[in-house]
Amino acid sequence: MSSKLIAIVAGVGAGTGAAVARKFAATYPVVLLARNPDSFKSLAEEINSSGGKAIGISTDVSDSKSVQNAVDAIKKEFGSDVAAAAAIFNASGVFVRKPFLELSEDAYTQSLTVSANGGFNFAKATIPLLLEGVKKNSQHPPSLIFTGATASVKSGAQLSSFSTGKWALRALSQSLAKEFGPQGVHVSHAIIDGVINIPRTKDWLKEAGPDGKLSADGIANDYWYLHTQPRTNFTWELDLRPAVEKW
Amino acid sequence: MSSKLIAIVAGVGAGTGAAVARKFAATYPVVLLARNPDSFKSLAEEINSSGGKAIGISTDVSDSKSVQNAVDAIKKEFGSDVAAAAAIFNASGVFVRKPFLELSEDAYTQSLTVSANGGFNFAKATIPLLLEGVKKNSQHPPSLIFTGATASVKSGAQLSSFSTGKWALRALSQSLAKEFGPQGVHVSHAIIDGVINIPRTKDWLKEAGPDGKLSADGIANDYWYLHTQPRTNFTWELDLRPAVEKW
Amino acid sequence: MSSKLIAIVAGVGAGTGAAVARKFAATYPVVLLARNPDSFKSLAEEINSSGGKAIGISTDVSDSKSVQNAVDAIKKEFGSDVAAAAAIFNASGVFVRKPFLELSEDAYTQSLTVSANGGFNFAKATIPLLLEGVKKNSQHPPSLIFTGATASVKSGAQLSSFSTGKWALRALSQSLAKEFGPQGVHVSHAIIDGVINIPRTKDWLKEAGPDGKLSADGIANDYWYLHTQPRTNFTWELDLRPAVEKW
Amino acid sequence: MSSKLIAIVAGVGAGTGAAVARKFAATYPVVLLARNPDSFKSLAEEINSSGGKAIGISTDVSDSKSVQNAVDAIKKEFGSDVAAAAAIFNASGVFVRKPFLELSEDAYTQSLTVSANGGFNFAKATIPLLLEGVKKNSQHPPSLIFTGATASVKSGAQLSSFSTGKWALRALSQSLAKEFGPQGVHVSHAIIDGVINIPRTKDWLKEAGPDGKLSADGIANDYWYLHTQPRTNFTWELDLRPAVEKW
Numbered sequence: 001m002s003s004k005l006i007a008i009v010a011g012v013g014a015g016t017g018a019a020v021a022r023k024f025a026a027t028y029p030v031v032l033l034a035r036n037p038d039s040f041k042s043l044a045e046e047i048n049s050s051g052g053k054a055i056g057i058s059t060d061v062s063d064s065k066s067v068q069n070a071v072d073a074i075k076k077e078f079g080s081d082v083a084a085a086a087a088i089f090n091a092s093g094v095f096v097r098k099p100f101l102e103l104s105e106d107a108y109t110q111s112l113t114v115s116a117n118g119g120f121n122f123a124k125a126t127i128p129l130l131l132e133g134v135k136k137n138s139q140h141p142p143s144l145i146f147t148g149a150t151a152s153v154k155s156g157a158q159l160s161s162f163s164t165g166k167w168a169l170r171a172l173s174q175s176l177a178k179e180f181g182p183q184g185v186h187v188s189h190a191i192i193d194g195v196i197n198i199p200r201t202k203d204w205l206k207e208a209g210p211d212g213k214l215s216a217d218g219i220a221n222d223y224w225y226l227h228t229q230p231r232t233n234f235t236w237e238l239d240l241r242p243a244v245e246k247w
Numbered sequence: 248m249s250s251k252l253i254a255i256v257a258g259v260g261a262g263t264g265a266a267v268a269r270k271f272a273a274t275y276p277v278v279l280l281a282r283n284p285d286s287f288k289s290l291a292e293e294i295n296s297s298g299g300k301a302i303g304i305s306t307d308v309s310d311s312k313s314v315q316n317a318v319d320a321i322k323k324e325f326g327s328d329v330a331a332a333a334a335i336f337n338a339s340g341v342f343v344r345k346p347f348l349e350l351s352e353d354a355y356t357q358s359l360t361v362s363a364n365g366g367f368n369f370a371k372a373t374i375p376l377l378l379e380g381v382k383k384n385s386q387h388p389p390s391l392i393f394t395g396a397t398a399s400v401k402s403g404a405q406l407s408s409f410s411t412g413k414w415a416l417r418a419l420s421q422s423l424a425k426e427f428g429p430q431g432v433h434v435s436h437a438i439i440d441g442v443i444n445i446p447r448t449k450d451w452l453k454e455a456g457p458d459g460k461l462s463a464d465g466i467a468n469d470y471w472y473l474h475t476q477p478r479t480n481f482t483w484e485l486d487l488r489p490a491v492e493k494w
Numbered sequence: 495m496s497s498k499l500i501a502i503v504a505g506v507g508a509g510t511g512a513a514v515a516r517k518f519a520a521t522y523p524v525v526l527l528a529r530n531p532d533s534f535k536s537l538a539e540e541i542n543s544s545g546g547k548a549i550g551i552s553t554d555v556s557d558s559k560s561v562q563n564a565v566d567a568i569k570k571e572f573g574s575d576v577a578a579a580a581a582i583f584n585a586s587g588v589f590v591r592k593p594f595l596e597l598s599e600d601a602y603t604q605s606l607t608v609s610a611n612g613g614f615n616f617a618k619a620t621i622p623l624l625l626e627g628v629k630k631n632s633q634h635p636p637s638l639i640f641t642g643a644t645a646s647v648k649s650g651a652q653l654s655s656f657s658t659g660k661w662a663l664r665a666l667s668q669s670l671a672k673e674f675g676p677q678g679v680h681v682s683h684a685i686i687d688g689v690i691n692i693p694r695t696k697d698w699l700k701e702a703g704p705d706g707k708l709s710a711d712g713i714a715n716d717y718w719y720l721h722t723q724p725r726t727n728f729t730w731e732l733d734l735r736p737a738v739e740k741w
Numbered sequence: 742m743s744s745k746l747i748a749i750v751a752g753v754g755a756g757t758g759a760a761v762a763r764k765f766a767a768t769y770p771v772v773l774l775a776r777n778p779d780s781f782k783s784l785a786e787e788i789n790s791s792g793g794k795a796i797g798i799s800t801d802v803s804d805s806k807s808v809q810n811a812v813d814a815i816k817k818e819f820g821s822d823v824a825a826a827a828a829i830f831n832a833s834g835v836f837v838r839k840p841f842l843e844l845s846e847d848a849y850t851q852s853l854t855v856s857a858n859g860g861f862n863f864a865k866a867t868i869p870l871l872l873e874g875v876k877k878n879s880q881h882p883p884s885l886i887f888t889g890a891t892a893s894v895k896s897g898a899q900l901s902s903f904s905t906g907k908w909a910l911r912a913l914s915q916s917l918a919k920e921f922g923p924q925g926v927h928v929s930h931a932i933i934d935g936v937i938n939i940p941r942t943k944d945w946l947k948e949a950g951p952d953g954k955l956s957a958d959g960i961a962n963d964y965w966y967l968h969t970q971p972r973t974n975f976t977w978e979l980d981l982r983p984a985v986e987k988w
Contacts, residue, residue, distance in 0.1 A: 099426070100370070100422070100423060100426055101374060101375065103371075105311050105364075105367070105368070105371075108367050112363055112364075116411055116415065117359075120407075123347070124348070124350075127347065128348065141984065154421075155417075155418040155419070155422040156422060157422060157426035158426055160367075163422055164422075166418070167415055167418035168412070168414055169411075170402075171410040171414035171415075172402070172407050174410075175347070175402040175403060175404060175406055175407035175410055176347060178403060178987075179404035179405055180347075181984040181985065186984065211971075211972040214973055215971065218970070218974035221974075222976075229959070229963070230956065231984040231985075232938070232954065232955050232959050232983050232984070233955055233956055233959035233960065233963060233983070234982055234983065235979045236982075237979065237980060238976045238978065240975070240976055241974075241977075242972065242974070242975065243882065243922045243925060243927065243972040243973070244923045245922070425740075425741065431737060433737065458724075458725040461726050461727055462724065462726040462727055465723070465727035466727065469723070472719050476712070477709065477712055478736065478738075479691070479705050479707065479708055479709040479712050479736050479737070480708055480715075480716060480736070481734070481736065481737050482716075483735075484733060485729045485731065486729055486730055487727050487729055488727075488728055488730075489725065490635065490680065490725040491675065491676045493672075558846050593920070594864070594865070594868065594916070594917060595865070603858070606858075606909065610853055610857065610905055611853075614846070615846070618841070618842070618846075621841065648915075649912040649913070649915035650916060650919060651916060652916070653916055654912065654913050654916035657912040658857055659909070660912070661909055661911065661912035662905040662909040664908065665904040665905045665907070666896070668895075668904075669896040669898060669899070669901035670841060670901065672896075672897060672898035673840070673841055673898035674841075
């Protein structure tokens with residue numbers, strides 16, 4: 001496998017994105033994208049100091065120029081013929097539950113923009129690198145994975161700012177799976193149907209017991225599994241939830 | 248029934264929007280929204296000269312200020328206590344089938360903006376008028392109807408610019424149905440799964456025979472039917488297609 | 495329209511089936527099917543004494559021979575060239591909520607058999623009559639309507655005996671819609687997502703207010719509406735629920 | 742891990758069932774169920790002679806007594822306190838594409854019975870053993886996996902005998918996932934959306950190239966993956982298809 005095969009993770013923070021980055025960093029150099037450098041700095045250091053390779057690039061996925069700048073930075077670092085083995089879109093707008101008539105246009109647009117425009121910008125930027133990975137006969141089919149949520153398939157009252165973006169992102173992933181699967185790129189969508197166990201959710205759902213929240217490392221394993229599926233057995237979509245979750 | 252109860256139709260052109268407007272104009276004064284006045288001028292004249300009442304307002308639904316201007320014009324015309332019996336969102340972005348990597352950000356955004364942002368702006372502007380209709384005990388529950396498409400539930404290869412917006416709009420309609428149903432507003436989503444028989448599609452699908460395309464007047468009937476459902480029997484979603492359609 | 499065009503309603507009792515039968519009896523002679531004659535006797539008398547025509551036939555839809563006997567009786571009554579304008583499958587197994595390991599094979603099979611086998615038997619018996627209706631140029635496309643439930647699209651814990659049959663019935667209706675739509679028969683499936691207001695449910699959901707339950711007459715109107723859709727605008731599926739329902 | 746933890750595979754033939762059995766036999770003694778002993782004889786010998794342990798039991802899953810006999814045979818072989826780590830339902834009725842009016846009741850019932858009744862019988866028989874596996878703290882959460890098909894989510898024209906059973910089976914799996922997930926049993930449903938590469942399909946889809954069919958060993962890997970998911974990250978459903986598949 002060429003050293004030029006990289007993994008790109010958008011939406012790296014203290015939770016899933018970081019776990020996914022660590023997992024893929026065991027095999028590929030990883031590029032960490034987040035708006036705020038604080039979100040990837042210590043993670044990049046951790047990976048680099050433990051035998052892996054990581055670079056962080058401050059990127060606003062909802063801004064196509066910012067994403068293009070990230071691609072330029074990636075090519076500067078890894079060469080203009082860089083190829084990607086995996087690109088993972090884990091960015092998400094803010095979860096807002098608010099009576100619709102009190103929801104400002106800005107609040108509505110914020111989440112939609114991250115998911116619908118951010119997903120588009122990320123796919124536009126990474127698919128050429130993933131197709132390059134196909135040409136280079138990557139061991140595993142190059143993978144483009146989108147992180148969805150309960151709100152990707154249900155649109156609850158007062159949740160339209162979050163769900164419209166998530167439904168749009170799911171539509172994007174399905175369209176891309178149909179277009180790029182035959183070209184060798186594996187596009188997937190994971191429905192995370194529950195609370196992820198990260199520092200921010202430490203005190204949530206205590207009544208649900210120790211297994212009441214999704215494991216971020218578990219999600220990283222699930223994404224790695226999707227990545228290793230062969231061309232004969234591609235999964236577009238799977239749901240993930242704790243055993244005790246009501247659904 | 249108060250004379251102040253109006254119907255508002257966004258996305259009026261030569262096809263479905265016009266048929267819907269004519270249907271609702273038999274009962275309510277109608278407000279016709281379209282970007283280009285050419286789209287509603289002759290229709291407004293036709294309705295006004297045949298005993299109904301119609302006004303057209305040049306409006307870009309994807310622009311919240313333009314929608315707010317339309318509301319202002321409606322209040323100027325019908326009074327500040329105007330109430331709506333029905334609001335129908337029939338606007339749609341351009342249908343684009345294009346390899347994803349050739350799809351410009353502008354082209355992607357155009358359709359998404361009309362559906363996801365336009366749907367939001369239209370709902371924000373009309374729901375207060377529909378709630379006013381509830382207060383005024385309109386004969387039929389005030390209705391907010393969104394026009395969807397095959398692409399609202401399937402996201403085909405090379406269709407992401409169209410489908411992401413349509414999925415977002417469907418999500419919006421479901422969230423609004425759950426929030427405003429209990430408040431007496433009937434929110435629906437119609438999946439138009441086929442070609443509508445309008446001037447622009449005159450020469451399409453001739454092999455499918457005389458019934459191979461959806462009737463725009465039929466859709467107007469279907470929307471009127473949704474409008475007349477009582478509070479006990481609300482439909483959120485129905486699909487509509489010609490009998491001969493493959494699906 | 496030929497006097498030979500009839501409507502057939504399976505699953506006639508004190509609720510929806512009776513309301514549907516009354517509605518269709520205003521236009522067509524109706525055939526009432528139920529296992530127990532007590533379920534249709536007074537209804538038949540009511541229709542016959544108020545200017546309509548109804549016959550009841552004791553039928554177990556889950557037994558193909560019993561259904562064949564019903565067809566024989568229909569032909570004896572209306573002639574061997576009888577045609578149907580509508581056939582409505584409203585039969586349902588018993589709703590059972592029970593821990594799976596305590597669910598007997600008989601209990602599981604009971605509901606499945608009514609829905610999956612009963613639906614099959616009813617469709618096999620009525621589609622030839624509906625196709626005859628197509629030949630006779632019935633005013634409205636001959637309609638085959640299946641009554642579904644929340645459990646047609648969600649399969650809750652401890653509800654497998656009910657939901658497996660309902661999912662099977664929904665699958666049947668979709669397959670038939672695709673096969674017989676092009677032949678002129680309109681096949682629909684209605685998802686009744688709530689409690690229907692019938693004598694048996696009189697004391698249920700009082701906290702939901704006067705509109706907290708579906709109206710059986712409303713469902714009859716909804717089915718009549720489906721029946722009157724033209725060949726250009728067929729609905730396969732719609733959902734129906736009270737405005738105040740949580741979903 | 743106790744030697745008493747076994748895996749049970751129903752529907753073992755020359756294809757997926759055999760591949761799944763081989764995969765799970767690397768870790769657990771496996772019980773092979775098929776109506777015809779010819780379907781499991783050589784497979785059992787192969788597993789037993791290569792260091793694993795397998796027994797075959799002639800079983801008709803659609804017959805509850807036959808399934809009970811299989812359980813008795815399992816207990817005789819492995820002890821009355823035998824526990825299961827995995828139970829995989831891979832049985833399927835005959836795929837029939839036939840005009841509905843030419844479809845005999847027997848043909849319709851055959852497929853429905855294998856899926857809807859067979860799935861029920863298999864779940865009733867194996868869930869107690871899987872719950873026993875939970876008590877014995879199996880390394881991986883005991884798993885009940887159902888094999889679905891394209892027809893589990895789409896019901897095509899002339900396919901009702903196949904799709905009604907598959908939809909019923911999917912409903913069963915969802916209900917069981919919701920009931921037994923909180924009890925520690927992982928219930929999954931896999932939608933196999935394509936042709937599986939087995940001896941019987943050797944000459945199919947040659948135009949689709951070497952990767953045009955699903956790999957049976959790949960499906961076995963996918964099921965093993967589902968089996969190894971931890972309690973925090975359960976997948977109920979995933980789809981599987983070749984990269985080149987149109988969908």
